[in-house]
Amino acid sequence: MSKIHVTTTINGDPTEFLCEADETLLDVLRDRLGLTGSKEGCGTGDCGACSVTVGGRLVCSCLMLGAEAEGQEIGTIEGMAEGESLHPLQKKFIEHAALQCGICTPGLLVAAKSLLEHNPDPTEEETRYWLAGNLCRCTGYDKIIRAVMDAGKDMREAS
Amino acid sequence: MHYHSPTSVEDAVKVLAAQSGDCRILAGGTDLLVRMRSGLAEPDAILDIKRIDGMRSITREEGGFRVGAAVSGTEMAEHAALVAAWPGVVEATGLIGSTQIQGRATMAGNLCNASPAADSVPAMVAAGAVAQVAGPNGVRDIPVAQIPTGPGKTSLGPGEFVTSIFLPARPDRASDAYLRFIPRTEMDIAVVGCGVSITLDASGTCTEARVALGAVAPTVIEVPEAATALVGTPLDDPALSALSAACSAAASPISDKRGTVEFRTHVAGVLARRAAVIAKTRAGAA
Ligand SMILES: Cc1cc2nc3c(=O)[nH]c(=O)nc-3n(C[C@H](O)[C@H](O)[C@H](O)COP(=O)(O)OP(=O)(O)OC[C@H]3O[C@@H](n4cnc5c(N)ncnc54)[C@H](O)[C@@H]3O)c2cc1C
Ligand code: FES
Ligand code: FES
Numbered sequence: 272m273s274k275i276h277v278t279t280t281i282n283g284d285p286t287e288f289l290c291e292a293d294e295t296l297l298d299v300l301r302d303r304l305g306l307t308g309s310k311e312g313c314g315t316g317d318c319g320a321c322s323v324t325v326g327g328r329l330v331c332s333c334l335m336l337g338a339e340a341e342g343q344e345i346g347t348i349e350g351m352a353e354g355e356s357l358h359p360l361q362k363k364f365i366e367h368a369a370l371q372c373g374i375c376t377p378g379l380l381v382a383a384k385s386l387l388e389h390n391p392d393p394t395e396e397e398t399r400y401w402l403a404g405n406l407c408r409c410t411g412y413d414k415i416i417r418a419v420m421d422a423g424k425d426m427r428e429a430s
Numbered sequence: 431m432h433y434h435s436p437t438s439v440e441d442a443v444k445v446l447a448a449q450s451g452d453c454r455i456l457a458g459g460t461d462l463l464v465r466m467r468s469g470l471a472e473p474d475a476i477l478d479i480k481r482i483d484g485m486r487s488i489t490r491e492e493g494g495f496r497v498g499a500a501v502s503g504t505e506m507a508e509h510a511a512l513v514a515a516w517p518g519v520v521e522a523t524g525l526i527g528s529t530q531i532q533g534r535a536t537m538a539g540n541l542c543n544a545s546p547a548a549d550s551v552p553a554m555v556a557a558g559a560v561a562q563v564a565g566p567n568g569v570r571d572i573p574v575a576q577i578p579t580g581p582g583k584t585s586l587g588p589g590e591f592v593t594s595i596f597l598p599a600r601p602d603r604a605s606d607a608y609l610r611f612i613p614r615t616e617m618d619i620a621v622v623g624c625g626v627s628i629t630l631d632a633s634g635t636c637t638e639a640r641v642a643l644g645a646v647a648p649t650v651i652e653v654p655e656a657a658t659a660l661v662g663t664p665l666d667d668p669a670l671s672a673l674s675a676a677c678s679a680a681a682s683p684i685s686d687k688r689g690t691v692e693f694r695t696h697v698a699g700v701l702a703r704r705a706a707v708i709a710k711t712r713a714g715a716a
Contacts, residue, residue, distance in 0.1 A: 275433060291431070292431040292432055292433035292476065293431045293466065293476075295463065314467050315464045315467060315468070316460055316463075316464060316527065316528075316530070316531055317617070319528065319530055322530055325533075328502075328504065328533035328534075329529050329530050329533050330530050330533045330534050331530045331531070331534075333463070333467075334458075334459050334460050334463045334464065334530075334531075334534065335459060335463070335534070336433065336456070336459070336463070336476070336478075338433045338435070338478075339435075339456075339459075339478060339480070341435070382529065382530070385529075386529075400529075400616065401529050402529075403528050403529070403615075403616040403617055404527065404528020404529055404530045404531065404616075404617065405528075
């Protein structure tokens with residue numbers, strides 16, 4: 272069967288790919304485009320390791336078809352640092368030791384960035400609710416929450 | 431598998447009519463893609479409704495709101511007028527999954543997935559919501575309560591799909607609320623869900639009510655006896671107790687790992703009372 276031709280934008284770069292109709296965006300990103308930052312933890316929408324943004328909205332790329340990316344603006348973890356310079360959230364994750372194995376980290380960073388774009392000054396409770404769809408089996412979440420709150424503070428002061 | 435993404439309802443109806451195999455409608459995909467991955471669904475084709483004109487908009491109509499079948503929970507929560515008119519429907523839809531799921535999940539998908547525990551459905555039924563359905567015989571309007579017929583089953587005919595959900599106009603002093611019980615605070619399936627919608631008159635007497643329960647029967651159920659318990663009262667303690675009793679009596683749940691029959695039956699009454707109190711406050715009762 273013929274593949275579907277998709278034209279999209281990923282991290283600001285016009286991108287084209289061919290995919291099968293039943294291929295998820297996560298599989299396209301990882302297996303066809305070599306963007307392996309997005310992880311597959313569950314494949315069923317529960318863990319958030321595959322989080323990306325589509326048109327500015329946070330979604331699970333495991334629950335979206337590659338074909339649905341046609342004409343969309345996709346944002347992945349690969350678009351977060353600017354060259355060698357890390358995003359404030361990335362710096363704070365390192366500073367607060369908010370990661371151990373790192374599997375959940377790309378998804379958490381993408382989700383946290385999306386939070387701070389929607390709400391630059393979230394309460395701890397708002398932060399915990401926003402990130403409830405991102406599971407971490409290592410850190411116990413506290414360090415992650417502290418890193419996000421701290422990054423938010425720095426970003427507010429810088430702007 | 432084939433992927434179709436038509437841009438008009440007419441084209442979608444044509445594509446559906448031309449299918450010989452299993453063609454599934456794709457809205458947010460938060461149920462469908464999970465089922466495909468687990469092998470529970472192996473469609474020959476998918477029809478994505480998100481590019482169809484009008485599917486992604488919320489429009490005013492006859493004082494009410496028409497919510498396109500591809501509008502996500504997040505988009506509903508961002509619509510201030512919709513939140514003001516139907517806070518219970520918006521909060522019920524907002525309980526579905528995480529931030530990521532909210533960015534995609536739709537009310538129409540929640541309805542057509544036909545889970546007895548679907549969160550937005552009791553709220554829609556309490557709201558008297560009407561689904562607009564397009565198909566080979568044209569367009570028809572059908573009360574939301576008549577769409578699910580059993581777990582995973584709907585009354586939609588071959589080649590039919592929901593194009594929008596209509597939430598009617600509200601008089602002054604009217605509001606709604608939805609509550610569910612889950613063992614945690616996020617990311618779980620309702621053990622019981624309850625939607626209550628009420629209208630009060632100037633003196634605070636309830637003139638109209640609708641109550642619906644989720645997860646206590648094979649489909650979401652409307653409980654007319656519960657509404658009767660409220661109408662003509664100021665939603666005082668005796669009325670709320672009668673409401674609770676009617677909801678517990680209407681519940682015919684199963685026992686599973688999430689809750690026993692006894693627990694669900696009791697909680698149905700408790701949630702109904704609490705939801706009614708919230709709706710009353712929102713409606714502006716003194
Ligand atoms: C992690 C996670 C958590 C979840 N939590 C909850 C929760 O708390 N509460 C809850 O109720 N649900 C929950 N769900 C289930 C799901 O997210 C909801 O049922 C959601 O509303 C489905 O909407 P959708 O647009 O994604 O549907 P889709 O997956 O696109 O479709 C669902 C079904 O309905 C059919 N369908 C969709 N749209 C139409 C239409 N317009 N006309 C006819 N048929 C149609 C599809 O073919 C499919 O069979 C959860 C799912 C996940 C993955
Ligand atoms: S891999 Fe997508 S949510 Fe777990
Ligand atoms: S650091 Fe291992 S899962 Fe989060």
